[in-house]
Amino acid sequence: MTDTATTITPKPNGPLLVQGPVRILAPDGTELAVPPRKDGRPSEVVVLCRCGGSATKPFCDGTHKRIGFCDTPPPPSPAPTPGAAPPS
Ligand code: FES
Numbered sequence: 001m002t003d004t005a006t007t008i009t010p011k012p013n014g015p016l017l018v019q020g021p022v023r024i025l026a027p028d029g030t031e032l033a034v035p036p037r038k039d040g041r042p043s044e045v046v047v048l049c050r051c052g053g054s055a056t057k058p059f060c061d062g063t064h065k066r067i068g069f070c071d072t073p074p075p076p077s078p079a080p081t082p083g084a085a086p087p088s
Helices: 063-067
Strands: 007-010 016-019 045-048
Touching: none
Parallel strands: none
Antiparallel strands: 007 016, 016 045
16 A cells, blocks of 8 residues: 555544545536535545435535434344234
């Protein structure tokens, strides 16, 4: 790996951080502008939504915090017991 390699890092319970050269394209092939940092400077990191709740997809808008996005899969449901009543 070189120093210019692009890396993608999932933030715990949050977005994907993309660091390095990358182009983000819309389904029609047009290039999407990466939102600037909060201070208005160009962003050096692309922050992509993985919770599905962002209003600015594919970019994260912070909604994951409000909706309590959790990247830990839920525990498996217990197998139904033969002869037991179905859950109500
Ligand atoms: S991960 Fe941040 S809004 Fe979806």
